Amino acid sequence: MSDTNPIFVGMDLGTFKTSVASSTGYRDVLQTAVGWPKDHIARTMLGRDVVFGKDLVEHRLALDIVRPFEKGSLKYVEAASTGMSADQIKRHQLATRLIIEYAVARVRPEPGRPIYGVIGVPSRASMVNKRFIMEAASAVFDGIAVVSEPFTIAYGMNRLSDALVVDIGAGTTDLCPIYGVYPSDEEQVTIPLGGDHIDEELEKTLQATYPDVQASRNMVREMKERYGFVNSVSESAVVNLTINGRPRPFDITEPLKSACRVIVEPLVEAIRDMIGKFDPEFQARLRQNIILGGGGSQLKGLDRVIEQGLVEFGGGKVTKVPDAAYAGAVGALKLAMGMPAQGWTQLRASTAATASTPTTPTTTTEKHSLAV
Template sequence: MDSKAVFIGMDLGTFKTSVASSTGVRDVIPTAVGWPKDAVARTMLGRDVVFGKDLAEHRLALNVVRPFEKGVLKYTTAEEAGVDATAVAAHKQAAKLVVEHAVSLTRPTKGAPIYGVIGAPSRATVLNKKVLVEAAQSAFDGVMIISEPFSIAYGMNRLTDTLVVDIGAGTLDICPVYGTFPTEEEQITVPVGGDLIDETFLGLLKQKYPQARVTINMAREIKEKYGFVHDVNEKAIVTLPVDGRPQQFDVTEQLKAACKTLVPPIINGLRELIGRFDPEFQTRLLNNIVLGGGGSQVKGLDRVIEDALKEFGGAKVKRVYDAVFAGAVGALKLAMNMPAEHFHQLKTATAA
């Protein structure tokens, strides 16, 4: 491999994209692109595309596209996706722009070839790696698309006898790792995740406190700060506006109930996957369960899963140290260790 090459690991999630580079830079942005709604908005913003925290700040002036939301890019044709061709094109363009922007944030050395490993949302990987390779075309010289749970395991050096549970915004992915690249059939993907907690929590809050004004974003922020599933003595008391005036509300019960909606799908998924292996291997997998993704930060989730798996003779559940960067860092490590021929070459070599 070219000694001047720059390596980049990327976790291209539905909700956020994180990158880590061999040059030592890492960063995270929402997986979203904003285009100014009209000429006035364009002039005000002074640019044609908006990324990062400016998306929230200027959301009223922007058409925001989240390329991996609702699986639009799962389908190759617009008819299949049930949306018009312009929407599919906008999603593809947005995916490409997010990848380019994330790479530019790492400030790669000018002129050096860039090799990337992308840990992709399972919904996109299962159906359409081609779309991802296209999205990566302009940003990388060579790319490898791998499953996100695998990059988490690789980053933690847990290459054998490990079960990774990646709890993202839109999906829950469970993947067994035993020394090779997992195949798509071996992984389980369930369409539940952090978004479902937010929606359930919002519904319960509106039921209990109809007078409070609360949005889905506020529900998510409260969950990210206080979210828990175990028995605790603390209370989650938050301030919400009532007719424009702030008031305090105890949301402990509603939050716990909403966070708990993830537990049965996780346990069912683990049961199903573990059941596919022979008993000796089952015990080894149970003793090596890793929780990753933003949803792994729900407090007490590791213990609640361990309790639910007692009937199998016990389990050991550990969370990743850094839920935001674990996937990107694992992908970077893989990129740096892979021989060149494993990369999908995107640019034809120029005469040296």
């Protein structure tokens, strides 16, 4: 890297939330969403054309809100399989670019200083998906590396050997074995299951249990984040919900547990399958070093339930990341700051080779894309 005094940025571009950390000391978490005023009245009230962050919740009734990665669309699955029209895809692409630009702008980079960033994506994101992220980020980064989200978690925790990282996001869950080198795509797994699916299940279960209750998707998500659990608990989850506009307390303990457990069986099965693909000696080490990351890792009792599911396979030990909100971004930042100059050039060369275009030496003025 020939640029001097660059700013490094680590970004976990999540389905529901994006976290960012920079070498300037800045950290933040924002919704992975963009809102556009529905009409000129909303535009006049808001005083702007595009809305981000907390204002998305406060003014959601006045906004057309786009979550570009909902259920993995554009970031994990191919655009053609999302069922979206060409205009919708373009709108999602624009939303992605605006989110990245907004997140980097909040780092408040000094004019003239180059910005190098590492962005985390699902384990099995295709080259098309990675290139889409790189193109969206090209306006604000002088160099980017697109890497597996679980790998950034492991890198940030210095767990670079004999570990299995399970990153439970809103739209997908990623599994990545770590054994001292960057894992190949074939060794990683992404399953289309995460927090969004729990929200949908909880919404349906609440409707079946209390047919007259009124609860929005945002309310359902807040219930899950505050009370979500998968094991037996001694406490009840009681929340105030409305019927015909009148608030009343409701016990949601059983509906909540039932909804949260929809991810348990497929998650345990995926862990078993991945571990089973390695040599028996390595299997034992992986089972004893399973790391849970992502927002879904915070479900109470999930680590213990996974351990119970591994008992007949020799047992295991599951550890939750200490800071689920920033683990991916901090690891991505650490990876960016520790990357040697030749590493950036090499990554760029591999991307260029994939795109069948000639490579040239990096200069201080040219923008370049880097993909792992």
